[in-house]
Amino acid sequence: MFFLDITYNYSMPAPILATKLYLPPPRPGLVSRPHLVAHLNEGLASGRKLTLISASAGFGKTTMLSEWISLSNILHPRVAWLSLDEADSDPLRFLGYLIAALQTVQPELGQPVLAALQTPQPPPVAGLLTGLLNEIANLPKKLILILDDYHVINTRGVDDLLDFLLDHLPPQMHLVIASREDPDLPLARLRARGQLTELRTADLRFIPAEAAEFLNRVVGLNLSEAEVAALEVRTEGWIAGLQLAALSLQGQADPASFIQSFTGSHRFVLDYLMEEVLHRQPPHLQNFLLRTSSLDRMCGPLCDAVLGNPFQPSIFTLESLERANLFLVPLDDERRWYRYHHLFGELLRKRLGQSLTPGEMDELHIRTSAWYEQNDLPFDAFRHAAAANNIARAERLIGHPAIGLHFRSVALAILEWLASLPQAVLEAHPRLLVRSATLLLVAGQTTGVEAKLQAAEAILQTPEPDAQSRDLLGQVACARATLALTRYDPATMIVQARRAMELLSPENLPFRFTANWALASAYLFQGERAAALRASQAGIAISEQSGDTFSRILATSTLGQAQELENQLIAAAETYRSVLTLFGDYPQPNAEEALLGLARIHYEWDDLEAAETYAQRALHMARQYDRAIDRFILSEVFLAQLKLARGEVEAAAAMLAQTEQTARQKNFILRLPEIAAAQVLVLLKQGNAPAAADLARRFDLPLGQARALLATGAPAAALALLEPYRQQVEAKAWQDERLKALALQALARYQNGEKAPALQALGEALALAEPGGFIRLFVDEGENMRLLIADFRASMGKSPHNLLAYADKLLAAFSPPAQSAISGERSSHQKSEILSPRELEILRIIADGLTNEQVANRLYLSLYTVKAHVRNIFAKLETANRTQAVARARELGLMQ
Numbered sequence: 001m002f003f004l005d006i007t008y009n010y011s012m013p014a015p016i017l018a019t020k021l022y023l024p025p026p027r028p029g030l031v032s033r034p035h036l037v038a039h040l041n042e043g044l045a046s047g048r049k050l051t052l053i054s055a056s057a058g059f060g061k062t063t064m065l066s067e068w069i070s071l072s073n074i075l076h077p078r079v080a081w082l083s084l085d086e087a088d089s090d091p092l093r094f095l096g097y098l099i100a101a102l103q104t105v106q107p108e109l110g111q112p113v114l115a116a117l118q119t120p121q122p123p124p125v126a127g128l129l130t131g132l133l134n135e136i137a138n139l140p141k142k143l144i145l146i147l148d149d150y151h152v153i154n155t156r157g158v159d160d161l162l163d164f165l166l167d168h169l170p171p172q173m174h175l176v177i178a179s180r181e182d183p184d185l186p187l188a189r190l191r192a193r194g195q196l197t198e199l200r201t202a203d204l205r206f207i208p209a210e211a212a213e214f215l216n217r218v219v220g221l222n223l224s225e226a227e228v229a230a231l232e233v234r235t236e237g238w239i240a241g242l243q244l245a246a247l248s249l250q251g252q253a254d255p256a257s258f259i260q261s262f263t264g265s266h267r268f269v270l271d272y273l274m275e276e277v278l279h280r281q282p283p284h285l286q287n288f289l290l291r292t293s294s295l296d297r298m299c300g301p302l303c304d305a306v307l308g309n310p311f312q313p314s315i316f317t318l319e320s321l322e323r324a325n326l327f328l329v330p331l332d333d334e335r336r337w338y339r340y341h342h343l344f345g346e347l348l349r350k351r352l353g354q355s356l357t358p359g360e361m362d363e364l365h366i367r368t369s370a371w372y373e374q375n376d377l378p379f380d381a382f383r384h385a386a387a388a389n390n391i392a393r394a395e396r397l398i399g400h401p402a403i404g405l406h407f408r409s410v411a412l413a414i415l416e417w418l419a420s421l422p423q424a425v426l427e428a429h430p431r432l433l434v435r436s437a438t439l440l441l442v443a444g445q446t447t448g449v450e451a452k453l454q455a456a457e458a459i460l461q462t463p464e465p466d467a468q469s470r471d472l473l474g475q476v477a478c479a480r481a482t483l484a485l486t487r488y489d490p491a492t493m494i495v496q497a498r499r500a501m502e503l504l505s506p507e508n509l510p511f512r513f514t515a516n517w518a519l520a521s522a523y524l525f526q527g528e529r530a531a532a533l534r535a536s537q538a539g540i541a542i543s544e545q546s547g548d549t550f551s552r553i554l555a556t557s558t559l560g561q562a563q564e565l566e567n568q569l570i571a572a573a574e575t576y577r578s579v580l581t582l583f584g585d586y587p588q589p590n591a592e593e594a595l596l597g598l599a600r601i602h603y604e605w606d607d608l609e610a611a612e613t614y615a616q617r618a619l620h621m622a623r624q625y626d627r628a629i630d631r632f633i634l635s636e637v638f639l640a641q642l643k644l645a646r647g648e649v650e651a652a653a654a655m656l657a658q659t660e661q662t663a664r665q666k667n668f669i670l671r672l673p674e675i676a677a678a679q680v681l682v683l684l685k686q687g688n689a690p691a692a693a694d695l696a697r698r699f700d701l702p703l704g705q706a707r708a709l710l711a712t713g714a715p716a717a718a719l720a721l722l723e724p725y726r727q728q729v730e731a732k733a734w735q736d737e738r739l740k741a742l743a744l745q746a747l748a749r750y751q752n753g754e755k756a757p758a759l760q761a762l763g764e765a766l767a768l769a770e771p772g773g774f775i776r777l778f779v780d781e782g783e784n785m786r787l788l789i790a791d792f793r794a795s796m797g798k799s800p801h802n803l804l805a806y807a808d809k810l811l812a813a814f815s816p817p818a819q820s821a822i823s824g825e826r827s828s829h830q831k832s833e834i835l836s837p838r839e840l841e842i843l844r845i846i847a848d849g850l851t852n853e854q855v856a857n858r859l860y861l862s863l864y865t866v867k868a869h870v871r872n873i874f875a876k877l878e879t880a881n882r883t884q885a886v887a888r889a890r891e892l893g894l895m896q
Helices: 034-045 061-071 091-103 111-117 125-137 156-167 187-192 208-218 225-235 239-249 255-260 266-279 283-292 300-307 314-323 342-355 358-374 378-387 391-398 408-420 423-428 430-442 449-460 467-485 490-503 509-526 529-546 549-565 569-583 589-604 608-622 631-645 649-665 669-685 689-698 702-711 715-732 735-751 755-772 783-796 802-814 828-832 837-847 852-859 863-877 882-891
Strands: 050-054 079-083 143-148 173-179 196-200 328-330 338-340
Touching: 034 050, 034 061, 034 196, 050 061, 061 143, 061 173, 079 091, 091 111, 091 125, 091 143, 091 156, 111 125, 111 608, 125 156, 156 173, 187 196, 208 225, 208 239, 225 239, 225 255, 239 255, 283 300, 283 314, 283 342, 300 314, 300 358, 314 328, 338 342, 358 378, 358 391, 378 391, 378 408, 391 430, 408 430, 423 430, 423 449, 430 449, 430 467, 449 467, 467 490, 467 509, 490 509, 509 529, 509 549, 529 549, 549 569, 549 589, 549 735, 569 589, 569 755, 589 608, 589 631, 608 631, 608 863, 631 649, 631 669, 649 669, 669 689, 669 702, 689 702, 702 715, 702 735, 715 735, 735 755, 735 783, 755 783, 755 802, 783 802, 837 852, 837 863, 837 882, 852 863, 863 882
Parallel strands: 050 173, 050 196, 079 143, 143 173
Antiparallel strands: 328 338
16 A cells, blocks of 8 residues: 655755855955965965864954965865855754755765755754765865855754764865854864864954055045054954955045044944945935845845836846945846845844834835736745734745645745734634644644644635635645544545545535545545546646646546556556656655555566666655655665565565564554565565465465465465456456466465466466566466476477567576586686676677667566666676677677
């Protein structure tokens, strides 16, 4: 039985904010600091793990790093950059951005970890880091990761993450941290071990010569040596202070007097200069700076919307501010998006809060929200609506189809806002209660869901609810159907899903899909496969109509399951592959079902390598879910069966024992029969038929009981079990079980001496199996099945028949073609080890002129697997192309 995902709306992973990964170019008119560049290069060349640049705000930490990168050309292609903000204090978000930064240098790095981070309850960070570090250790070239503005991190979790990273950092990576304060890391230990390079305030402050170059050459003030020295003393070489002073000095008639009065600590100096800078700007520019400071990032059209009636198009103002070095930081190469220098922005926002009334502040947020909504950025629109305390607008935006409620960060942010609302507000807005319940389900939580649904239902229940209330009641029913899925309660799922379909508005496609999907899942749980297939097809139609990608993923996954159960392996494989295509390069854990389906199919096609690859990926995905979800059990059972197919009997037994223990500990009772079915096969391989028979009886496994009877030499008893079971599954139209029963019936009749009926039953089974390309279903039954197929093949003679070629393929899978003797330097044993049986088979087909795609279709392999085999063949035979490979194989006697 298949377990499907619990969600309502899904699309691709939230895009990383690329501007945080932007490698800042050197500023025009840079004051060169070669001694600091040399110090950083020396730390890198010596193999130290960490470079720390720690100084107060405005000491040029980011600028220094930018110069280092630009002057050290050999480093530039291998430098990853991450600008941090307070939201990155979440260890999982931090890790996600860290990997995104690394991928700007090494695109494939950390993809499994990124996928894990999209789950409702990701695994422990230490486990994720271990996999990431292993990937880094295998990199061919060294890379540098720079974390800028680390001081904004305010949780111990991120510090612990970096502590672990540094403790196990491979030599292929060097870490650089820029911060206003020392991070809570074991700096003393790193320093004692010679693993730390440091630049601090004393290193970064401008010396008089650098201050003179900045003030006179870069800014163009033409100050005297004494004036420069005085200003350098007043600012103590503080670069931001010098920059602010330079802005204030522009246009001063008496620079000396200004410098003489320029005293005080950094904080007071900054306050004074900010006043001087702002007061010297025209009124329209002061208004622009203050009102746009409410934005995390800005572009011309957004600023126009916030200001309402700007003095000039805001894009021109932004370009002017950048040219004037007025603390504006470009966020892209096109100079479209900007942000204020953090320190400058903080002070502007403080001044804004002092100069506007709460109502005026709310109006700014509403204008910002409206612009974001018009530009298809609904989550940003929601954030500003919530900041303005506009309940109605925020409530509407939560329902926007593109807001991305499946994203953990989005769901948690909205849940946090909902939790902050007074109960009276929630009761006045029952839609918010329903949203809160559904978002809890999306986040993988069930506690409190029913209570919220009951509260909403109590408000909505009236003798004659209006259309809006009916739709909300339909959403309540939808949530209850999903809640029932977590309890494997198909009866309740069907009742609630049907009620939802009756109540939901025809236009509410996301929830109508969810109800339909819950219905299909319930039918699968009950074994009503035809009904599940119809519901799946209806779900695909709804998802295509709505345009919602994840709805289509869920519906298509369910269709793949139904096709697989109908023995339509080729169609199912294509369906599952289309699911992975919809997921894109970073599949979510929900891809586990498609991956495991492909593993099962490739196993049946005797492509064990591809089967293992897909199964391992499926297991990795399944383990990202909440511990209360049992999907990983299926992958573990499959991998144990794969070990059994390879002859690793004891390893399979041990793996299944551990899986059974886990299932019992977690009360995954519904998975025990599937585990037992695999354990029966292991016991039979171990020669313990009585134990296998007992286990099969306890779990009511007819096929397992039949195999145990055949193993004990009781084929008549096996037939007595198989005939009623076959009739039962035929009545239910369970095509997969019918095929298995027919194959075992043929084997039982063969062992019972009924050769003619056995051949007839086998012919029926082969006719059913051939279109799907089944191989392991027959091979796994062992030597007696091989003999039966050989007799069947002999009975066909040379008559043209599609089953003749199919029987040949099956016999080849039992026993690869014998290899001829080899002359020359290699012995027959050495020759047999040159190419694997599968590689020999592919090479023979290649010799007939077939393309890789045609080889894949003939052998029921993936194109990727065929290409991998061909590469291996070329490498082993030391050839560069197909013609050379075939000639070399014939030379060695591998082929005739």
